[in-house]
Amino acid sequence: LKLAAHVLKEPAFPESEFEQLRNQTITSIQAQLAEPNARASEALSRHFNAYPKGDWRYAPTLEESIEAVKAAKMGDVKRFHREFYGAGVAEIAIVGDFDEARVAALVKELFAGWKAQKPWARVPVQHGNVAAANLSIATPDKENAILLARQNLDLRDDDPDYPALFVADYILGGGAGLDSRLAMRLRQKEGLSYAAGSGLSVPAVDRSATWSVYAIAAPANIARAEAAMKEELARALKDGFTEAELAAAKSGTLQTRLQTRAQDGALAGGWAFYLHHGRTFAFSKAFEDRLQALTLAEVNAALRKHLDPARLTIVKAGDFK
Numbered sequence: 001l002k003l004a005a006h007v008l009k010e011p012a013f014p015e016s017e018f019e020q021l022r023n024q025t026i027t028s029i030q031a032q033l034a035e036p037n038a039r040a041s042e043a044l045s046r047h048f049n050a051y052p053k054g055d056w057r058y059a060p061t062l063e064e065s066i067e068a069v070k071a072a073k074m075g076d077v078k079r080f081h082r083e084f085y086g087a088g089v090a091e092i093a094i095v096g097d098f099d100e101a102r103v104a105a106l107v108k109e110l111f112a113g114w115k116a117q118k119p120w121a122r123v124p125v126q127h128g129n130v131a132a133a134n135l136s137i138a139t140p141d142k143e144n145a146i147l148l149a150r151q152n153l154d155l156r157d158d159d160p161d162y163p164a165l166f167v168a169d170y171i172l173g174g175g176a177g178l179d180s181r182l183a184m185r186l187r188q189k190e191g192l193s194y195a196a197g198s199g200l201s202v203p204a205v206d207r208s209a210t211w212s213v214y215a216i217a218a219p220a221n222i223a224r225a226e227a228a229m230k231e232e233l234a235r236a237l238k239d240g241f242t243e244a245e246l247a248a249a250k251s252g253t254l255q256t257r258l259q260t261r262a263q264d265g266a267l268a269g270g271w272a273f274y275l276h277h278g279r280t281f282a283f284s285k286a287f288e289d290r291l292q293a294l295t296l297a298e299v300n301a302a303l304r305k306h307l308d309p310a311r312l313t314i315v316k317a318g319d320f321k
Contacts, residue, residue, distance in 0.1 A: 086116030093271035145318020164302035173198030
C-alpha cells in the first residue's frame with residue numbers, strides 16, 4: 001500500500017520513459033494499420049460513433065490515434081495527473097490474508113485528504129439506434145479475414161430480462177465454446193471459421209448495451225461464414241432453443257461464476273465495481289437466482305425481443321482478391 005501510494009501521489013515522470021512509451025505505442029498502432037482485425041474494429045466503431053472529434057467518447061481512426069500520441073507532451077501528462085488524480089471518490093477492495101484493522105488505518109493515513117483539483121463527473125454514453133450497414137475493408141496480402149457484427153441494445157444489467165438474454169447469447173456463441181451454435185455451425189460442421197462466437201456487453205448505469213459477433217476465416221470463406229451466421233441467428237429466432245441447451249447454459253454459467261469468485265483478484269475487482277455502483281454481492285446472487293429460475297419460454301422471448309438481424313451492422317476485412 002505504501003509503495004502504491006508513493007507511485008500514485010509522487011510519480012517521477014522521467015522524460016526517457018515517456019519517450020520510450022510514446023515510441024512503443026506508436027509502433028504498436030502502426031503494426032495494426034494493415035491488420036484485418038484492427039481495421040474491422042475501427043470501421044465498426046466509426047460506424048457507431050455519435051460524438052465529435054475531441055470528445056472523450058469519440059472513436060478515432062488508427063491514423064488519428066498515432067497523431068494524438070505524437071502530439072502528446074510530458075507537460076500534458078503532468079498537468080493531467082495534477083488536476084485529475086486523487087482518492088476523494090475512490091474505492092478500494094482488498095482480498096486475502098491481512099490485518100483488516102491495520103490496513104484500514106493505513107489506507108486512511110496514506111490517502112486521506114488526497115483529492116483531485118477537478119471535480120469528478122461520470123461521462124454518460126447514450127444508447128442510439130444506428131442504421132445497419134454491410135462494409136468491406138481491403139487488407140491486402142493477409143492470409144486471414146475477419147467478420148465483425150454489432151447491434152446496439154437499449155438495455156441495462158438490472159433489467160428483468162437481462163439474465164434471459166445473457167443465456168441466449170451464451171447458447172449462440174458467448175460462453176458455450178465449441179458447443180455454441182455459431183462455433184458448431186461455422187467451425188465444427190462446415191469448417192469455415194478458425195474461431196467464431198458472440199458477446200453481450202451490458203453496462204450498470206447507461207442503457208448502452210451491445211451484442212456482437214465475430215468470425216475468423218480464410219478470405220475465400222468469409223462470404224459463406226457470413227451466410228451461415230445469418231442462418232443460425234434466423235434459426236434461433238424462428239425455432240428457439242432447446243431444454244438441453246438451456247440446462248447446459250445454466251450449469252456452465254453458474255460453474256464459471258463460482259470458479260471466478262474463488263480467485264482473489266476477481267473477487268477484489270468485483271467488490272470495487274459493486275462499491276462504485278452502491279451494490280454488494282447480493283446483486284450477483286440475485287442474478288444467479290433469476291438465471292437458475294429461467295424458463296425456455298423466457299429465454300426465447302428475450303432473444304426475439306432484443307436481437308434483430310435487420311439492425312445488425314456487419315464488417316468484413318481481408319484480402320478478398
